[in-house]
Amino acid sequence: MYFKSPYYESSKIKDAEAVIVDTSSITDYINLKGNVIELDRRELFPKYMSRILTVHVSQGQYVHRGDILMTLETADENISAQVFYSEIRSRLESGAEPPGSDDLRVSSALDVPAGIEYCIISPIEGTVMDIYCGEDDHVSGILPCIAVSDMTKLGVRAKIIEANAAKISAGMECSITVPALDDKRCKGYISAVSPYASAASLLDQDKDVTCDVTADITSKDAGIIPGYSAELKIVTGTDSGRIVLPYDCVSQDSTGECVFIADSSTGILSKEYITTGRELAEGFEVTSGVNTGDIVIRYPEKYSAGERVKIG
Numbered sequence: 001m002y003f004k005s006p007y008y009e010s011s012k013i014k015d016a017e018a019v020i021v022d023t024s025s026i027t028d029y030i031n032l033k034g035n036v037i038e039l040d041r042r043e044l045f046p047k048y049m050s051r052i053l054t055v056h057v058s059q060g061q062y063v064h065r066g067d068i069l070m071t072l073e074t075a076d077e078n079i080s081a082q083v084f085y086s087e088i089r090s091r092l093e094s095g096a097e098p099p100g101s102d103d104l105r106v107s108s109a110l111d112v113p114a115g116i117e118y119c120i121i122s123p124i125e126g127t128v129m130d131i132y133c134g135e136d137d138h139v140s141g142i143l144p145c146i147a148v149s150d151m152t153k154l155g156v157r158a159k160i161i162e163a164n165a166a167k168i169s170a171g172m173e174c175s176i177t178v179p180a181l182d183d184k185r186c187k188g189y190i191s192a193v194s195p196y197a198s199a200a201s202l203l204d205q206d207k208d209v210t211c212d213v214t215a216d217i218t219s220k221d222a223g224i225i226p227g228y229s230a231e232l233k234i235v236t237g238t239d240s241g242r243i244v245l246p247y248d249c250v251s252q253d254s255t256g257e258c259v260f261i262a263d264s265s266t267g268i269l270s271k272e273y274i275t276t277g278r279e280l281a282e283g284f285e286v287t288s289g290v291n292t293g294d295i296v297i298r299y300p301e302k303y304s305a306g307e308r309v310k311i312g
Contacts, residue, residue: 016309017298018262019249021290025240026280030167032213032232034158036178036224038151039191039216041129043144044120048074048112052137052145059131063122069146075138076114126150129226149226154217155191156230159210162197167236169193174215174234178224186219190234243290246283250276251300259290260297262309269297271305 050072057069130147133139156176160168172190177183194212215232217224251258257276260269274289290296295311297303 012308013267014303014307014309015312016262016303018295018311019246019298021243021245021292021294021296023241023243023292025238026242026244026278026285027238028236028278030160030164030232030234030236032158032160032234034156034213034230034232036217036226036228036230037155037157037214038129038149038153038226039155039214040124040126040150040153041147042123042126042149043147044069044123045144046072046120046139046141047118048072049140050118050138051075052133052135052139053117055131055135057128057131057146059128061128063126063128063148065122065125067122068119069122069128069148070120072118072120072139072145074112074114074116074118120145122148124148124150151225152220154224154226156188156215156217156232158213158215158230158232160193160213161208161210165193165197165211168213168234172234172236174232176215176217176219177231177233178228179231180228181221181223184221184223186217186221186224188215188217188219188232190214191216243286243292244280244283245286245290245296246298248298249296249300250274250284257284258300260300260303260305261290262295262297262311264295267308267310269303269305269307269309 052070053073054071055069056071057063057067063069126148127150128146129149131145132143132147133145139145168190170190170192174188174190176186176188178186190213192212192214197209197211199207199209213232245259249259251260256273258271258273261272262269272289275287277285277287279285297309303309
């Protein structure tokens with residue numbers, strides 16, 4: 001009589017945690033790593049082959065548009081020619097592009113008399129980022145003398161693998177995280193995607209082929225400076241009406257992925273095989289095998305088909 005008693009029947013019922021299946025929207029995004037860059041950087045060149053008379057600013061100094069940055073004077077022909085060829089050699093050794101027609105036209109202006117003073121002025125309001133030469137140095141015009149950047153116009157340049165490049169286009173919004181500033185987040189948008197892809201190295205064909213992606217930072221923050229590492233999170237699309245189950249609801253056996261579903265009236269478990277799609281932060285997307293309203297048990301490894309459970 002004991003084995004038929006209500007006490008015996010209730011003692012076989014296990015407590016269980018469960019989720020009720022519902023639909024939600026899934027947001028797809030791509031994460032990229034890159035570095036903060038200057039979007040409005042002006043590298044300023046001398047007009048003629050010249051000698052630097054005075055440098056009026058220092059690196060890091062804030063300047064206004066029209067401020068005098070350097071005073072120069074035109075140099076005599078013999079010195080200018082030596083400097084010109086020296087700078088060509090430096091440019092080629094650094095891996096930069098060889099001088100073009102504009103460089104050669106400016107740098108070959110040897111008919112300008114020596115000793116004429118002129119100034120390099122700032123074309124923008126910004127910060128002096130680099131000073132490439134000092135007083136009494138001779139310059140030809142192939143290499144810049146000084147660089148000024150508008151520090152309110154910063155962005156992030158990152159690389160994206162070719163498999164994801166087609167998902168990104170200019171104008172997409174993104175969030176930007178800067179680890180150096182305690183993972184500070186700011187807003188931005190994709191301003192450019194490189195029209196070509198390239199391998200990381202011609203000697204290493206195992207490396208991914210990538211494109212450059214540039215994002216403008218729209219949130220202004222004085223703490224962000226060029227060179228900092230940054231992470232881009234770009235939303236690429238949203239799918240509605242999708243089923244997502246937590247990872248701890250899904251099990252796997254020799255047949256495939258499966259879940260245990262509790263009958264709403266009896267609490268008896270049935271094993272159902274499912275098909276999963278994307279792996280998301282919150283769980284698996286499930287494309288078949290469960291329906292909205294199903295009661296799916298968490299931690300399925302604790303249970304067997306046919307068992308009776310009480311949902312806690």
